[in-house]
Amino acid sequence: MATQHPIELILARRLAESMSHPVWITDALGNLVFYNEPAEGILGVRFGEAGEMPASALAERFVTEDLDGTEMPASDLPLVIALRDWLPAHRPMRIRSFDGVWRVIGVTAIPLVGVGDRRVGALATFWELKD
Amino acid sequence: MKATLLGTRGSVGRAGPATVRYGGDTSAVEVCADNGTVLLLDAGSGIVHASPAMTSAPVHVLLTHLHMDHIQGLGFLNSLFNPDIEVHIWGPKSSHRPLAARLGRYLSPPLFPVHLRDLPNLILHEIGSEDFSIGPFSVTSDLIIHSGRALGYRVSADGRSLAYLPDHEPALGSENLVSEPVWTSGFGLAEGVDVLIHDTQYTDEEYKSRVGWGHSTLTHTADFAKMAGVGKLVMFHHEPDHTDELIDQLMDDLKGDRDLPFDLVPGLAGATIEV
Numbered sequence: 001m002a003t004q005h006p007i008e009l010i011l012a013r014r015l016a017e018s019m020s021h022p023v024w025i026t027d028a029l030g031n032l033v034f035y036n037e038p039a040e041g042i043l044g045v046r047f048g049e050a051g052e053m054p055a056s057a058l059a060e061r062f063v064t065e066d067l068d069g070t071e072m073p074a075s076d077l078p079l080v081i082a083l084r085d086w087l088p089a090h091r092p093m094r095i096r097s098f099d100g101v102w103r104v105i106g107v108t109a110i111p112l113v114g115v116g117d118r119r120v121g122a123l124a125t126f127w128e129l130k131d
Numbered sequence: 132m133k134a135t136l137l138g139t140r141g142s143v144g145r146a147g148p149a150t151v152r153y154g155g156d157t158s159a160v161e162v163c164a165d166n167g168t169v170l171l172l173d174a175g176s177g178i179v180h181a182s183p184a185m186t187s188a189p190v191h192v193l194l195t196h197l198h199m200d201h202i203q204g205l206g207f208l209n210s211l212f213n214p215d216i217e218v219h220i221w222g223p224k225s226s227h228r229p230l231a232a233r234l235g236r237y238l239s240p241p242l243f244p245v246h247l248r249d250l251p252n253l254i255l256h257e258i259g260s261e262d263f264s265i266g267p268f269s270v271t272s273d274l275i276i277h278s279g280r281a282l283g284y285r286v287s288a289d290g291r292s293l294a295y296l297p298d299h300e301p302a303l304g305s306e307n308l309v310s311e312p313v314w315t316s317g318f319g320l321a322e323g324v325d326v327l328i329h330d331t332q333y334t335d336e337e338y339k340s341r342v343g344w345g346h347s348t349l350t351h352t353a354d355f356a357k358m359a360g361v362g363k364l365v366m367f368h369h370e371p372d373h374t375d376e377l378i379d380q381l382m383d384d385l386k387g388d389r390d391l392p393f394d395l396v397p398g399l400a401g402a403t404i405e406v
Contacts, residue, residue, distance in 0.1 A: 004312065004319035006260065007274040013314060014304035115226050115280065116259045 006120040008112050009033060016123070025112075027121045030055035030083050042128055044099025063096040067104065078109035082122040086111045092129055104129045132291045132406040134326060134365075135161045138177015139398050141298070141332045141346070141368035142200050149374040154400020156180070157200035158297050158368060160328060162406075164288040168266040171208075172284060172295045172328075178204035180401070187215055191265050193272075194222035195297055196281035197233055205234075206243050214251035219265075221272075223280045224257035231255055258282070276300050276316040278345035285320040291406045294321040294361070297368045299330045302351045303343060312358055321359035326406045329356065331366040331398070334381065349381050356393050364391075366398035 005013075009025065013034050016023035022039035026032055032053040040046050053061070064072045072093060074080055081089035090108040097103065109124040138156030146155030157175030161182060171181055171192045178192075190210045195201060210216045222230050231247060234255075238247040247253070259282075260273045271285040275296055283296035294317075301316045312318045321327050332346035347355070349366065356364040369378055382397055396404060 002313045004322075005314060007276065007316055010314055010316050011276065018304060114259070114274070116224055118259065 005033065006114065006118070008114045008118070008120045012112055012121070012123050019125075022126050024079070024124045024126065025121060026055070026079060026083065026124075028083065028119050030058075030079070030122075032058060033121070039126070042095075042097065042103060042105060042126065044097040044101060050098060061098060065094040067092055067094060069094070078107045079122055079124050082109035082111045082124070086113060086119060132165065132286075132288045132293065133163045133403050134293055134328065134406055135163070135403045136177075136328075136365070136367070136398060136400060137161055137180040138173075138175045138204070139367055139369055139400050140175075140200075141330070141370060143371050144176050144200075145371040149376070152375045152399050153369050153373075153378050153397070156400065157203060158195075159204060160295060162268075162286055162293065164267045166267055168268065168288075170265060170268055170270075170286065172286075173201045173297060174205040174208065175200050175202070176204045176207075177400075179207050181208070183209075189217040189219055191219045191221065193270070193284055194220060195283065195295070196223055196277060196279060197237075198279070198298070199237070201297070202234065202237055206238055206245065211250050211253065212245075217252050217254060218250070219254045219256060221256040221258055223274070223282050224259050225280065229255075230257045271320060273317070273320050275320070276303050276345070278343070281345070283317050283320045285324065291326075292324040293326045293328065293406050294324040294359075295328045296320065297328065297330055298345055300343070300345050300347055300351075301355050302347065315355070315358065317355070318359055321355070321361060323360050325362040326365060326396075326404055327356055327359065327361040327363070327393075328365040328367045328398075330368045331381075332368050332370045334370075337370070349385055353385055353389065353391065353395075357391070361393050363394040363396050363404065365396040365404060369398065 016036040024035040078089035088110045092106045105126045107126040112121045137159040139154045144155050156177035158173040159175045159177035160172040162170040235247040258272050262271050267288045269287045272282045275283040277298045285294045296317050329352045330347045331349040331352050333348045338348045
């Protein structure tokens, strides 16, 4: 039996499931543990099909660029910043999702830090940017 | 290991002819290891029924949270006023205020005549999600879903295990309580225990208007107990308005509706459960 997720992640997922905007949740190691139904439209695949995913696999499944098309290093991604610096981060970017389609999105990531500075993961919300 | 239910009522005491068997005192449980070492789980009004402390042996009280029905008996624990007895109180840590300050809101005038700081031999422990030992007991604490910050406990000794989650709403916002253990609050504490003492406060009908209040229905708890694979489920934290007759009926209805893979124990005041 797999280990139960920390309560902060469980509550984050409960919140995400009740939101109408896309939400993505990772654990403290950056592993994808959940994204909600609204996120499926942008990511191009249902969470039930994609499932949880180790951080190492995410780089292979997603390609990200700056808005001008230059390559964006992983260290600049809002979720990576949230997990590295334990601070909120935001930026617009281009993303090629599971379905191979390029989209322009805005991403805001916040770290999930529990009582006693327990660092359990991060939550990102994102949305498609129109012209 | 044995567990004695000193107080089983939730939210507020309700003594009277209609609650004689399930009891009117609020949450408190005494756990006794085979060597006689005792742990007290919560300090509701039921704690006044705790066994007298052995001379000079430390007393340990593990608080799940600081709602009144779980601390209102604390000031009536005789050991607190005996300078020869160390009293250890374990409770949830906060990011903002120390446990002493939070408990001191109740244990100080005008709500109580004695200041917490004047108690002679009190030692406080602020805990979150962690493992620790008290004599023969191995204890795991973890945060669980309840209104405010609350802990559940898993206590092991003598090769047996007990989980205590008196105020718990694992069903909050979940449509898949049964199918996703790793995403279920409290699962890590309750998995495979011999005895689970768990919140069964509401009827299914009552829950509809009390979602988010931090408590469970008997059917939620039965689902949780089945998922966790427990040996016995003890009904606990009874709704103040529930009479002995109604609680009996709820238990009978559940047994009639389902083939339960655990023993359902009624959670009677004063009952001792062999773990």
